[in-house]
Structure formats: structure tokens, C-alpha cells
Amino acid sequence: MRLLDVKGVLDREKVIQETGAQIKIFENLHDRSEKYAVPSHRWGKDEDEVNYDEMTQLMGMAEPARNEIRRRAGYEKIIKSCEQAKKDGYRWIWIDTCCIDKRSGAELSEAINSMYQWYQESQKCYAHLNGVCGTFFPREQDLSKFAKANGWPEWFSRGWTLQELIAPKQVEFFNKDWVPIGDKGSLAETLEKITRIPINVLRDGVNPRHFCVAQLMSWAADRKTTRVEDRAYSLLGLFGVDMPKFYGEGKKAFQRLQLEIIQRYYCDHSIFAWNSKRQFGWLGDVLADDPSYFRGCHDVEKVELNQFVDEIMNYPQNRLGIARSPGRGSLVCLRSRGHTFRQQLAVFPLTNVGIQICLPVIPHRDSESVFRAILACRDYYGNLITIDFKSL
Known part of the structure; x- marks a missing residue:
């Protein structure tokens, strides 16, 4: 120094x-x-x-x-x-x-x-x-x-x-x-x-690392840097991660930052909660393009996995914003494999085709091809947060 x-x-x-x-x-x-x-x-x-x-x-x-x-x-x-x-x-x-x-x-x-x-x-x-x-x-x-x-x-x-x-x-x-x-x-x-x-x-x-990823990201949502890459590089210390610096890579730097965070912050689903209010429409990507996407996440809280599994087993669908729909299915009963499910939730490894993650899924009330995955984090009102996925 x-x-x-x-x-x-x-x-x-x-x-x-x-x-x-x-x-x-x-x-x-x-x-x-x-x-x-x-x-x-x-x-x-x-x-x-x-x-x-x-x-x-x-x-x-x-x-x-x-x-x-x-x-x-x-x-x-x-x-x-x-x-x-x-x-x-x-x-x-x-x-x-x-x-x-x-x-x-x-x-x-x-x-x-x-x-x-x-x-x-x-x-x-x-x-x-x-x-x-x-x-x-x-x-x-x-x-x-x-x-x-x-x-x-x-x-x-x-x-x-x-x-x-x-x-x-x-x-x-x-x-x-x-x-x-x-x-x-x-x-x-x-x-x-x-x-x-x-x-x-x-x-x-x-220590700010006692807070979930989404909340930490929300603190940076309205900030700007002269160089696009510094939107990511200026957050490395806050998250305690390291990665190579490539000025000229543009928004890819923030994508790489999120991948590094996923590997360090085990079991924190809130990194996927940036579009929980569907304010960005259907973007087709599980990762955010920029810290500004987390602007509405300052009240997001992480839910510990043991609590999440216990809660999800008996969670009423109406609190997830999903109306009961006869013939559309319901939450899969997890009681018989609760321990295995906890283990699956705890890791989401990076593969050569993307992020592999196991989440409980419920049907969407407006589309046969869209499902809502439930994350182990909750919003200001105490509801578990869901994100939309389209089946291929």
C-alpha cells in the first residue's frame, strides 16, 4: 500500500x-x-x-x-x-x-x-x-x-x-x-x-454482509459511475468478492459480479428477486443487467432454508398472489423429502449452460406456459417472493 x-x-x-x-x-x-x-x-x-x-x-x-x-x-x-x-x-x-x-x-x-x-x-x-x-x-x-x-x-x-x-x-x-x-x-x-x-x-x-444480496444491491441502485464496468467493480469490496477487471467489457462486468456473488453467498435466493414486482416485464434472464434493477429491494429479507421449507409446506397460495385454479395443480407436497429438498435449495451451481437451481414451482393463473418459482426471501409485507419462468 x-x-x-x-x-x-x-x-x-x-x-x-x-x-x-x-x-x-x-x-x-x-x-x-x-x-x-x-x-x-x-x-x-x-x-x-x-x-x-x-x-x-x-x-x-x-x-x-x-x-x-x-x-x-x-x-x-x-x-x-x-x-x-x-x-x-x-x-x-x-x-x-x-x-x-x-x-x-x-x-x-x-x-x-x-x-x-x-x-x-x-x-x-x-x-x-x-x-x-x-x-x-x-x-x-x-x-x-x-x-x-x-x-x-x-x-x-x-x-x-x-x-x-x-x-x-x-x-x-x-x-x-x-x-x-x-x-x-x-x-x-x-x-x-x-x-x-x-x-x-x-x-x-x-457488517453490511449481514443483509441479503438484494438489499445490498438496492443501496447502489441510484448511483452512477463514469465507466460502465465500475458499476460492478465498485461493489466488489461490499460483497467481499474478487474477479478480474476488463475495462471494455461493459455490462458483462455486472453479470460476472452476480455469478461471483452466487458462489460466495450460499443459499441467498434474493439475488434473483430484482424483478419480483414484474416492473421490467418478461426479460428472459434470471440475472439483472444493472444495480438499478434492484431499486425496489431495500425491504427484501432472506429466509433461512429450514424456515423456508417448513413455511412452504403449508403456505397458502393466495398469499403468493396465485388464485386457486381447479385442474391447474398446486404446490407439490414436500413433507416426505424435506431434508433432500433443503439440500437441493442450498446450492445452485454454475454450469456450462447456466445456473442450476431447485425451487418450488406453482402455476401462473394467467398463462399455461408460465410458472412462478418461490424464493427463500420475503417482501415488506412478509410474503414469500416469486419470480416468473416460462416453460420451453
Whole structure:
């Protein structure tokens, strides 16, 4: 992990015009006991940020080039972050714009895989809300000020800032002028309203992986990333999975992410619940195309398999939204093979022709060729969730 030496950066800034002055500002540290801070910010245009190469070569540049970099908004964020870290007593700081040498594909991949952990192990995260001008954190939606982000600061609409809000123990918010305006603990109720992330995750540090896949996905539903692939890559740490990065693969990245999650989150049927309200019509795919498909899943809860099997044996069809239809069949009696059925529900292996899964099925009241499979998860009203399948 490459960290910036806070004192080195600030000392260098004092002598930046002196010819021949050289100050080491980066250090590769492997000692996990080192304490460090991290900033979280809305990235500007690439030409506004300062990368690793520019930070390392700054002292050796000709004065016009050096001054151009120092005038950038991205450089100001680095200096302000270091000043705040120094004020809080931290020697080290990790900044995503300049601590990763993005010319190295291996280093970039490692950083993406490790980023959630790096934020989690930080002592404090400085969230810079560049669009907030006042000295108070906004408590209500304001479309006149934040029209591009559903009435809230744009920081809350970005893909990567989701993990940067959840992972760190402490998050302190700053306005555009780097004036502190609150922290994650004291603002937890407002943050829950903005993000729909449960307050016990925000305030008490409850591990988000205690929630089902569909609910975790719903937290990312309204967020955006500049590159399509980052819709998936920005969620790797939240789900604790790893996979190769292929910029250029587009939406395939999110498909691969779901397959990785299926292999890690055993027995969690909620990953298939994204179309439980049939809001996307008949799409013919068991996996979602994008996190936005999970927008309505913030109240979905996983049902443990033992409870699910016991419940499904006596579950009335009308609670599944299926009217009794003479001659159309009913739920198969599972009592005689309950143990075997539990085992079948517990795994859904990936095969060369798709996902193999065993689910209880009931007939659809409107179509002879469509059946409803029952998932081991329930909605806000306590009903087990069903999804439609068409027989071939």
C-alpha cells in the first residue's frame, strides 16, 4: 500500500519554488499497525486531478508546468486533505487519485480489490462535498441546489462513494471550502434517509454482509459511475468478492459480479428477486443487467432454508398472489423429502449452460406456459417472493 507522507507533502509545498529541493513524499508500507486517514471526494475531470506521476515529478518540472498542476482543484484537495490529517495527528494519508500508479494494470487491479479494506482500516475518512456551500449539512432534499443528484449532494450519487461511506469507522463531512459540517455518527438518521442504508450500519458499524444480496444491491441502485464496468467493480469490496477487471467489457462486468456473488453467498435466493414486482416485464434472464434493477429491494429479507421449507409446506397460495385454479395443480407436497429438498435449495451451481437451481414451482393463473418459482426471501409485507419462468 503506497501512502503519502503528510508532513512531506506540506513541507514540499513550502519550498516548492526552491531550485534543487527534493523531499520524499511516498512510502510503501506493509505494516498494518500504521494509522492513516483517507479522503473521499467526487472526482472532477481527469485533467483536474493530479496523478501519481505528476506528484512524484512535481519538483523537477519547469515552473509553468509545476504551477499549472498546483492550480488544479485536484491538487487543492490533496493539500487540504493533508492539512486536515496533520491537524488530526496522522502521519500518513491514502488518496486514490495519486497513490495508485494507474499505468500498472496489476497495481490498479490490486487497488480496486483492496480499496474497501483500505477504507475500513483507515482511522478517519474526510468526505468532501464539493457542492455544499453552507456551513450545515443539508437535512432535506433540495432540487434547486442538487438537481443532478435527486436533491442531495452529488457525492451521494456516485458509485465508489458507497463503500467510502460504509467501510470507514469514522467519516467526517466537509463543505466545498473544507469546513467540517458533521460526521457519520451524528448524521446517521439523515444519511439513512438519503441512502436507505440502515442506521445500524451507519451508526453502529454493523457488517453490511449481514443483509441479503438484494438489499445490498438496492443501496447502489441510484448511483452512477463514469465507466460502465465500475458499476460492478465498485461493489466488489461490499460483497467481499474478487474477479478480474476488463475495462471494455461493459455490462458483462455486472453479470460476472452476480455469478461471483452466487458462489460466495450460499443459499441467498434474493439475488434473483430484482424483478419480483414484474416492473421490467418478461426479460428472459434470471440475472439483472444493472444495480438499478434492484431499486425496489431495500425491504427484501432472506429466509433461512429450514424456515423456508417448513413455511412452504403449508403456505397458502393466495398469499403468493396465485388464485386457486381447479385442474391447474398446486404446490407439490414436500413433507416426505424435506431434508433432500433443503439440500437441493442450498446450492445452485454454475454450469456450462447456466445456473442450476431447485425451487418450488406453482402455476401462473394467467398463462399455461408460465410458472412462478418461490424464493427463500420475503417482501415488506412478509410474503414469500416469486419470480416468473416460462416453460420451453
